[in-house]
Amino acid sequence: MSATTDTATSELTALSARPKRADARRNYDKLVTAAREAFAEEGSGATLEEISKRAGVGIGTLYRHFPKREDLLEATYLGGVEEICAAAAKYEELPPWEALTGWLGEFVSFAATKRALAEEMFTYLDRDAPVFKGCGGAIWTAGEPLLKRAQAAGEVRTDVDISDVTKMISGIAGLRRTEPEQIERLVAIALDGLRPS
Numbered sequence: 001m002s003a004t005t006d007t008a009t010s011e012l013t014a015l016s017a018r019p020k021r022a023d024a025r026r027n028y029d030k031l032v033t034a035a036r037e038a039f040a041e042e043g044s045g046a047t048l049e050e051i052s053k054r055a056g057v058g059i060g061t062l063y064r065h066f067p068k069r070e071d072l073l074e075a076t077y078l079g080g081v082e083e084i085c086a087a088a089a090k091y092e093e094l095p096p097w098e099a100l101t102g103w104l105g106e107f108v109s110f111a112a113t114k115r116a117l118a119e120e121m122f123t124y125l126d127r128d129a130p131v132f133k134g135c136g137g138a139i140w141t142a143g144e145p146l147l148k149r150a151q152a153a154g155e156v157r158t159d160v161d162i163s164d165v166t167k168m169i170s171g172i173a174g175l176r177r178t179e180p181e182q183i184e185r186l187v188a189i190a191l192d193g194l195r196p197s
Contacts, residue, residue, distance in 0.1 A: 028065050028075075030055040035076040040113040044120045048072070070124055074131055077117045081135040084110040085142035096150040101191055103146050104169055108187055111166075111173035139166060157196045165194065 034054035038046035091099035
């Protein structure tokens with residue numbers, strides 16, 4: 001893992017309070033994974049009972065880790081951000097354009113889930129809440145070096161920053177009632193727009 005990825009991950013650690021015991025950590029991780037899947041498929045309609053069933057744990061275990069629905073939403077959101085930040089390290093050795101587009105390809109599925117979670121989180125947090133600022137900073141820290149490297153290689157126009165690129169991809173990924181194949185095609189078209197003219 002690179003120093004950049006380590007920095008992005010450490011920015012999130014302060015926001016995340018995971019259990020220390022191995023068995024509790026396993027249950028926590030199962031619940032967060034199940035929640036991510038449920039929220040991606042059903043949006044805010046996903047119930048806590050369904051999530052505990054998907055995770056293979058009882059509802060009491062869910063409530064021990066996440067006393068309120070909001071706690072589970074935030075943990076799921078943070079978990080997704082941690083994963084997309086860590087994913088940047090997988091692409092650092094590839095040629096610049098491949099590295100950037102590989103990471104952004106993973107960012108597409110993250111962005112679709114993130115949007116569903118954020119929409120519900122906005123009902124009790126404002127957009128300037130520490131969880132959103134911290135996550136935005138971590139994504140910037142993870143993705144910006146990939147973008148800068150592609151720009152330095154002359155493969156990406158220099159008048160964009162990582163915020164422009166992630167907002168563009170998030171907007172496409174969040175299109176409702178759009179087939180995954182069309183999302184993929186639209187992302188490819190948008191990425192072509194990053195090339196210097």
